[in-house]
Amino acid sequence: MTALIAPLTHALLGPTGPQRVRSSQALLVMCLYLAFALVLQVEVRLGLTSEGQGLPLTLFGLVGCLGFYGLIRSGVNLRMSEPSLTRPQMLYSMIAVAWAFAVSGAPRGATIVLMQVILMFGLFGLPPREGRRMAAMGFLMLAAVIAWRAWTLGDPDETRLDLIYLLYAGIVFTGVAIISVRLGHIRERLRDQAAELKLALARNQELATRDVLTGLTNRRAMLEQMAIAACEIERHGQPLALVLFDLDHFKQINDSRGHAAGDRVLQRFGEVAQGEIRAGDVLARWGGEEFLLLLPRTGLEEAWRCAERIRTRLVALRMEGGQPGQPLTFSAGVSSCRRMDQLDAAIEAADRAMYLAKATGRNRTELVAGPGLAELRQDAVA
Numbered sequence: 001m002t003a004l005i006a007p008l009t010h011a012l013l014g015p016t017g018p019q020r021v022r023s024s025q026a027l028l029v030m031c032l033y034l035a036f037a038l039v040l041q042v043e044v045r046l047g048l049t050s051e052g053q054g055l056p057l058t059l060f061g062l063v064g065c066l067g068f069y070g071l072i073r074s075g076v077n078l079r080m081s082e083p084s085l086t087r088p089q090m091l092y093s094m095i096a097v098a099w100a101f102a103v104s105g106a107p108r109g110a111t112i113v114l115m116q117v118i119l120m121f122g123l124f125g126l127p128p129r130e131g132r133r134m135a136a137m138g139f140l141m142l143a144a145v146i147a148w149r150a151w152t153l154g155d156p157d158e159t160r161l162d163l164i165y166l167l168y169a170g171i172v173f174t175g176v177a178i179i180s181v182r183l184g185h186i187r188e189r190l191r192d193q194a195a196e197l198k199l200a201l202a203r204n205q206e207l208a209t210r211d212v213l214t215g216l217t218n219r220r221a222m223l224e225q226m227a228i229a230a231c232e233i234e235r236h237g238q239p240l241a242l243v244l245f246d247l248d249h250f251k252q253i254n255d256s257r258g259h260a261a262g263d264r265v266l267q268r269f270g271e272v273a274q275g276e277i278r279a280g281d282v283l284a285r286w287g288g289e290e291f292l293l294l295l296p297r298t299g300l301e302e303a304w305r306c307a308e309r310i311r312t313r314l315v316a317l318r319m320e321g322g323q324p325g326q327p328l329t330f331s332a333g334v335s336s337c338r339r340m341d342q343l344d345a346a347i348e349a350a351d352r353a354m355y356l357a358k359a360t361g362r363n364r365t366e367l368v369a370g371p372g373l374a375e376l377r378q379d380a381v382a
């Protein structure tokens with residue numbers, strides 16, 4: 001049974017998404033209309049409405065329902081300024097109801113309820129002002145039909161009754177207009193709350209992924225970024241490189257010039273390094289005075305050059321370092337990773353290389369092992 005229902009639903013409503021919602025609403029309106037046509041037939045059978053007047057109205061409604069469903073199901077509505085077709089559907093239905101008021105005999109007053117149902121549909125799909133405009137239009141349609149009836153029938157009793165119906169319609173439609181204003185306020189509040197929530201989420205995301213002092217990516221977010229970059233290796237086959245920076249003699253900056261000065265140095269280093277890397281690279285504050293640079297699709301040599309570029313730039317700025325008379329410098333370790341499962345080992349290798357740089361005199365960039373380092377260094381100096 002379910003095997004039958006799913007393709008049938010798909011054929012009737014189309015794939016999921018806004019178009020399916022529109023198709024199902026058009027079908028729902030068609031069902032309501034069929035119920036209305038049935039009641040109209042009962043009126044005809046009971047002799048309250050003439051058959052000659054009931055049939056064209058039934059056809060009018062049916063053509064409208066099928067037409068709107070066809071427009072939506074075929075996707076033609078997507079080329080229109082209002083793909084939901086709420087306004088034209090409402091107008092069409094209101095004309096049908098006004099027509100029903102014109103041709104129904106004694107039960108015509110009940111058609112006002114139908115007009116109300118149509119306006120209620122509009123409450124959800126239209127802005128409040130449009131909803132009010134529709135209510136006014138419904139009222140005017142009824143008034144026009146009543147005027148036409150008074151003109152053609154010339155029966156004062158019927159006209160008096162019609163005017164009473166019109167007054168009731170006025171009350172009902174005013175009520176709908178008031179509800180539309182209230183709904184509009186609720187919708188506005190919901191929109192504001194959704195915007196605030198979005199903002200709060202973005203702020204939370206920022207707090208969760210950024211280092212408060214430097215504004216750089218924090219350690220937790222960096223781990224995620226590295227995992228993503230490592231996954232990418234498997235797709236395009238190019239390695240990723242890591243550079244771990246540790247500012248030299250940083251403790252002495254704190255000790256001699258104070259913690260706030262140390263903070264400013266950390267911030268400044270972040271800015272300088274950030275200015276020297278490519279858009280796809282990620283610089284993170286890894287710990288106290290340690291920074292980790294992730295370079296996707298980059299080999300060891302290129303990463304080493306990048307670290308040296310940052311070092312040259314930093315030294316050129318001649319920021320005051322921890323040692324008296326010496327500029328701020330860093331020691332850095334470079335490593336790379338060619339497989340996802342090598343990522344932890346690559347972080348450790350960068351750490352070991354950084355300690356090697358410290359141990360061999362600071363203010364330098366090291367690789368833990370591997371050939372080519374001497375040549376790299378010579379190239380960099382040249």
Ligand SMILES: Nc1nc2c(ncn2[C@@H]2O[C@H](COP(=O)(O)OP(=O)(O)OP(=O)(O)O)[C@@H](O)[C@H]2O)c(=O)[nH]1
Nearest residue numbers: 246247248249250251252254259260262263288289
């Ligand atoms: N101002 C400031 N200092 C920090 C922060 N985080 C860590 N530190 C300090 O950074 C210093 C790191 O000192 P050490 O690990 O001894 O290293 P160092 O003095 O840079 O010496 P070497 O690394 O051997 O060159 C410590 O004094 C920490 O208190 C921070 O957010 N702000």
